[in-house]
Amino acid sequence: MNVLKKVVLALALPAVLFGAWWVLSAGSESYYSPPLSKILAAFRTTWTPTQLEAEVLPSLLRLFAGFALAALIGVGAGVAIGLNRRLRAVMEPVLEFFRAIPPPVLVPVIMLFAGIGDTMKVIVIVFGCIWPILLNTVEGVRAVDSVVLDTARSYGVNGTARITRVVLPSASPQIAAGLRQALSIAIILMVISEMFAASNGLGFTIVQFQRSFAIPEMWSGIILLGLLGFVLSLLFRLAERRALRWYEGLRAAQRSS
Amino acid sequence: MLEVKGLRKVYQSGSREVEALRDLTFTVENGDLVCLVGPSGCGKTTLLRCLAGLLAPTAGDVRVDGKAVDGPPEGMAVVFQEYGRSLFPWMNVRDNVELPLKQKKVPKRRRQELIEQSLDAVGLTGSAAAYPWQLSGGMQQRVAIARAVAYEPRTLLMDEPFAAVDAQTRADLEDLVRELWKRLGVTILFVTHDIDESVYLGQRVVMLSSSPTVVQDELLIDLPADRDQLTTRADPRFIALRTRVYEQIQAAKKNAER
Numbered sequence: 001m002n003v004l005k006k007v008v009l010a011l012a013l014p015a016v017l018f019g020a021w022w023v024l025s026a027g028s029e030s031y032y033s034p035p036l037s038k039i040l041a042a043f044r045t046t047w048t049p050t051q052l053e054a055e056v057l058p059s060l061l062r063l064f065a066g067f068a069l070a071a072l073i074g075v076g077a078g079v080a081i082g083l084n085r086r087l088r089a090v091m092e093p094v095l096e097f098f099r100a101i102p103p104p105v106l107v108p109v110i111m112l113f114a115g116i117g118d119t120m121k122v123i124v125i126v127f128g129c130i131w132p133i134l135l136n137t138v139e140g141v142r143a144v145d146s147v148v149l150d151t152a153r154s155y156g157v158n159g160t161a162r163i164t165r166v167v168l169p170s171a172s173p174q175i176a177a178g179l180r181q182a183l184s185i186a187i188i189l190m191v192i193s194e195m196f197a198a199s200n201g202l203g204f205t206i207v208q209f210q211r212s213f214a215i216p217e218m219w220s221g222i223i224l225l226g227l228l229g230f231v232l233s234l235l236f237r238l239a240e241r242r243a244l245r246w247y248e249g250l251r252a253a254q255r256s257s
Numbered sequence: 258m259l260e261v262k263g264l265r266k267v268y269q270s271g272s273r274e275v276e277a278l279r280d281l282t283f284t285v286e287n288g289d290l291v292c293l294v295g296p297s298g299c300g301k302t303t304l305l306r307c308l309a310g311l312l313a314p315t316a317g318d319v320r321v322d323g324k325a326v327d328g329p330p331e332g333m334a335v336v337f338q339e340y341g342r343s344l345f346p347w348m349n350v351r352d353n354v355e356l357p358l359k360q361k362k363v364p365k366r367r368r369q370e371l372i373e374q375s376l377d378a379v380g381l382t383g384s385a386a387a388y389p390w391q392l393s394g395g396m397q398q399r400v401a402i403a404r405a406v407a408y409e410p411r412t413l414l415m416d417e418p419f420a421a422v423d424a425q426t427r428a429d430l431e432d433l434v435r436e437l438w439k440r441l442g443v444t445i446l447f448v449t450h451d452i453d454e455s456v457y458l459g460q461r462v463v464m465l466s467s468s469p470t471v472v473q474d475e476l477l478i479d480l481p482a483d484r485d486q487l488t489t490r491a492d493p494r495f496i497a498l499r500t501r502v503y504e505q506i507q508a509a510k511k512n513a514e515r
Binding site for chain 1: 309310311333339345356357360361388
């Protein structure tokens with residue numbers, strides 16, 4: 001019952017918006033904003049299984065490669081910087097500088113070095129979405145409770161176990177927040193890098209439709225992109241809730257006491 | 258055996274110096290249960306962290322079984338006051354107790370035995386799968402004690418472990434500490450600000466002055482070894498001893514004000 005209510009509430013506004021779009025665009029004569037009915041018809045014919053495999057799968061693979069790499073480097077470097085005060089003093093200004101650069105401007109630069117292949121796109125994604133992961137990890141590691149650290153030390157929990165069993169779990173809620181931000185940045189950069197130079201992928205296809213004046217198909221690509229982002233963030237949310245069940249429980253216990 | 262000689266700790270913050278511990282000397286013999294009691298803010302926590310090898314003293318030294326402490330000594334377990342922060346909330350009770358044993362490279366079968374025995378000993382049989390935050394404060398501190406007991410320490414430091422639990426739970430936990438101490442033959446140093454608690458638990462009570470801290474006095478608690486909350490606390494000898502300790506603590510406070 002409760003779940004049903006939640007689902008209904010979550011779907012109500014999208015349904016209303018789609019309904020409004022449908023009604024308002026129904027009699028549209030404009031070439032650039034065709035009726036939604038036409039867009040949906042185009043969706044069905046455009047995004048066939050073969051087309052999904054040819055255009056969406058490469059995009060997703062780049063996205064996952066970039067995101068996973070950024071997570072690995074970001075968490076690794078974040079733990080090192082968070083644990084070492086001197087390293088932090090050296091790194092912090094540089095990190096702030098790099099973080100302030102809007103990642104899309106790096107696409108032309110990275111193209112010069114890495115060409116226009118998949119490597120370029122993965123590098124762009126890594127470079128853009130590593131910052132929230134890195135900075136959140138640093139903060140999370142720095143915020144590990146002093147009593148927790150004292151306890152670990154006095155029971156001889158040091159070396160690798162200190163990192164994997166104490167520091168990382170303790171910082172994990174904040175690391176997850178960084179990963180969540182990084183995921184949406186990664187999707188944006190996936191599309192942008194494909195718009196610059198590519199021979200396949202979602203971003204490439206959408207630009208291709210626009211250039212060949214296949215307007216309903218272009219719109220359908222945008223809807224697909226939106227759906228993709230939604231599903232990915234939903235999957236992330238589910239994984240996060242599973243991994244951080246202890247944190248939810250802890251917070252609920254603290255609230256009620 | 259735990260020996261503390263001429264221990265001094267000065268905190269430096271900028272150009273300001275704060276002397277927390279001035280000059281502390283006392284000894285805890287093997288198998289003793291000694292209580293440290295002092296007025297609030299007398300640097301008990303600083304002292305405990307120095308003893309546990311978590312904080313380097315400015316001068317003087319701490320020896321455990323003859324070996325100078327320059328890091329957490331082997332065979333020592335600590336029960337912290339803040340059980341809510343000392344237990345790892347991302348691990349269930351079993352994993353909390355098991356992690357130090359894994360670090361000590363205790364074989365798996367022995368670990369299972371130790372976990373089971375220690376949870377039984379603190380009255381938490383069957384709570385191994387629960388997470389600390391699912392338990393009450395008193396039960397959480399029992400988990401922390403179980404973790405310490407399973408570690409099989411020769412020396413057990415307890416830093417105001419019952420300051421944050423209610424009075425009835427506290428009485429139960431005091432009896433638990435006495436019982437474990439008698440059964441395991443472990444050396445216990447118990448830090449508290451509660452005068453009655455120190456007299457009830459200890460064989461000896463070391464009274465501390467206000468900060469900067471020195472040893473104000475030491476008192477042998479010549480109560481029978483079998484103690485219980487009702488008769489011991491009503492014993493005229495108990496009352497005489499607690500009065501002694503109380504007077505010394507008051508004197509320490511007055512000295513500080515002067």
